[in-house]
């Protein structure tokens with residue numbers, strides 16, 4: 001069964017449209033699984049009032065999980081988490097040339113003080129953010145649970161196929177068991 005509703009289940013927010021090169025992978029994954037989502041750029045330091053209104057209104061719009069991406073001193077996911085009880089998944093973005101190799105955004109999102117958690121994925125880990133969002137949604141939505149299981153099965157088959165391919169690799173000292 002596919003999604004039938006119009007309300008967004010996931011909201012993706014990024015600090016700048018320059019983050020879109022990373023965030024695109026999350027949007028594409030949700031699209032592939034037919035999960036409805038919002039996609040917006042809002043900045044915790046450039047448009048703080050709009051971020052507050054967006055986060056406070058997310059639940060009423062039907063959103064169940066928020067994905068927030070930011071680079072540099074990446075306070076956006078933490079600020080969003082402060083304004084909502086929805087789970088927030090943070091994507092640290094390695095972006096601007098002045099950034100410290102992305103470690104700045106990783107630590108800004110990962111090291112949230114106790115009380116306001118942000119589930120942090122790897123640097124530029126947008127696809128994992130989308131997968132984690134679908135797994136949260138799968139607790140409640142059976143049709144999404146079925147899709148999550150399909151994705152897991154596809155990964156299992158991929159590794160089976162990889163091992164088939166490796167079986168053909170011949171080396172003088174390779175030991176093959178079984």
Ligand code: RP5
Nearest residue numbers: 015016018070071072095096
């Ligand atoms: C952060 O500053 C954004 O999330 C982005 O990663 C970074 C640079 O933004 P731009 O100067 O490209 O708009 O707020």
